Amino acid sequence: MLKRTRLRSRLLIFVAGLILPVALFLGCSNNAPVSQSPAPVEQASSDSPADEDVALATEIGKSIIASCPMAEPGDANAHAACADKLASLELLRDHMSQEIRWGGQKEPELYALRENNTTSFAPLVWRRTYLSTFMFSGEPTVEQKDNLTVLRLPIQFRSDLDPGAFPYPFWHSENKWKAYHQSTELLLIMEDGMIEGAMRSAIKDTERKVVEREWDGKWQWTVANGQQEPKVTLYQNLFSAANPHVNSLDESYRAFEVAMRDHSCEVCHSPSNANEMNPLLILNYPNQALTLRHETVRQIQENLMPPPNGIPDEAERQRLVTLAEAFAKAGDEALAYEGEPVDATAATPSSANHS
Numbered sequence: 613m614l615k616r617t618r619l620r621s622r623l624l625i626f627v628a629g630l631i632l633p634v635a636l637f638l639g640c641s642n643n644a645p646v647s648q649s650p651a652p653v654e655q656a657s658s659d660s661p662a663d664e665d666v667a668l669a670t671e672i673g674k675s676i677i678a679s680c681p682m683a684e685p686g687d688a689n690a691h692a693a694c695a696d697k698l699a700s701l702e703l704l705r706d707h708m709s710q711e712i713r714w715g716g717q718k719e720p721e722l723y724a725l726r727e728n729n730t731t732s733f734a735p736l737v738w739r740r741t742y743l744s745t746f747m748f749s750g751e752p753t754v755e756q757k758d759n760l761t762v763l764r765l766p767i768q769f770r771s772d773l774d775p776g777a778f779p780y781p782f783w784h785s786e787n788k789w790k791a792y793h794q795s796t797e798l799l800l801i802m803e804d805g806m807i808e809g810a811m812r813s814a815i816k817d818t819e820r821k822v823v824e825r826e827w828d829g830k831w832q833w834t835v836a837n838g839q840q841e842p843k844v845t846l847y848q849n850l851f852s853a854a855n856p857h858v859n860s861l862d863e864s865y866r867a868f869e870v871a872m873r874d875h876s877c878e879v880c881h882s883p884s885n886a887n888e889m890n891p892l893l894i895l896n897y898p899n900q901a902l903t904l905r906h907e908t909v910r911q912i913q914e915n916l917m918p919p920p921n922g923i924p925d926e927a928e929r930q931r932l933v934t935l936a937e938a939f940a941k942a943g944d945e946a947l948a949y950e951g952e953p954v955d956a957t958a959a960t961p962s963s964a965n966h967s
């Protein structure tokens with residue numbers, strides 16, 4: 613609400629800056645507030661918050677483009693370098709909301725994230741594993757659409773990477789896989805100077821060739837050397853090598869994940885999205901599960917998940933709550949070490965009153 617109000621007043625100031633001098637010129641100055649209007653049009657608009665948003669979005673756009681230049685679509689080194697840069701790009705990190713929504717834009721003029729189908733992400737996870745699947749060139753363009761600032765970046769998809777370099781087999785859906793190849797732009801949706809989410813543009817270049825891949829029905833798999841795939845979903849890949857919390861985080865997720873399987877959480881919370889939840893919330897990959905690390909505790913504690921009545925057995929419910937809390941805590945520590953904002957107010961509700 614506060615955000616909205618601030619934005620409205622910004623818009624008002626901006627519009628007033630444009631209209632009032634014209635009104636004055638037309639001799640409508642018998643209206644008292646108008647005659648007190650101070651600023652000439654150029655000054656008012658060049659200082660306006662709307663212009664600040666545009667300038668900020670342009671800077672962010674340029675920094676993303678510079679981080680991930682064009683390369684061969686299967687170049688693993690270029691992909692890794694881009695992912696590293698995006699993970700540590702402070703200008704981007706400092707202007708991302710705590711939960712980022714990502715999906716395909718339904719129609720060219722539809723910019724409101726809630727009106728499109730999206731998935732929710734922890735910002736670092738989205739930067740490193742999703743944004744890095746694109747290469748950028750050219751210049752950013754920025755437009756104001758109602759209360760939103762839309763930053764557009766021309767994109768090319770890294771279509772030929774190893775299967776484990778994608779956050780999950782996008783090719784499980786022919787349409788999604790095609791859209792990743794053929795969307796011509798990435799749209800970053802900003803509100804009040806913060807990125808709330810991003811979309812692959814509805815505008816497509818249908819001439820772009822789509823790499824053929826067939827899905828074998830597996831969200832996860834293991835390759836010959838024992839490496840778990842997709843490797844980009846592992847905490848070792850998400851966090852820097854020096855991060856001391858990676859092992860404890862991994863262990864706490866594994867323990868929680870086994871328990872979640874007992875309650876079918878991942879039947880619904882996986883990319884197949886059988887229940888068509890929007891935004892989709894994913895729990896079957898280590899990196900993606902971070903998004904819900906606090907909310908899972910609450911949902912289990914309050915018997916909201918799994919639907920319809922949670923886990924009826926008190927002791928079993930408490931077992932999951934304890935595992936979920938350990939995961940949430942380890943997730944906070946690992947993210948904080950990387951300099952990611954960890955919202956103290958989102959802190960896991962204490963289980964003390966349940967013990």
Ligand code: HEC
Pocket residue numbers: 872875876877878879880881887889893904907908909911912917918919
């Ligand atoms: C039958 C499908 C299904 C199962 C099984 C399921 N969920 Fe959900 N979950 C949903 C849907 C659908 C939503 C979206 C919100 C809603 O409609 O309540 C959701 C929402 C959530 C949320 C976010 C709620 C919010 O308001 O932010 C969390 C956290 C969650 N589920 C955790 C779990 C956990 C943990 C389990 C297993 C113990 C689980 N879910 C099992 C379908 C399911």
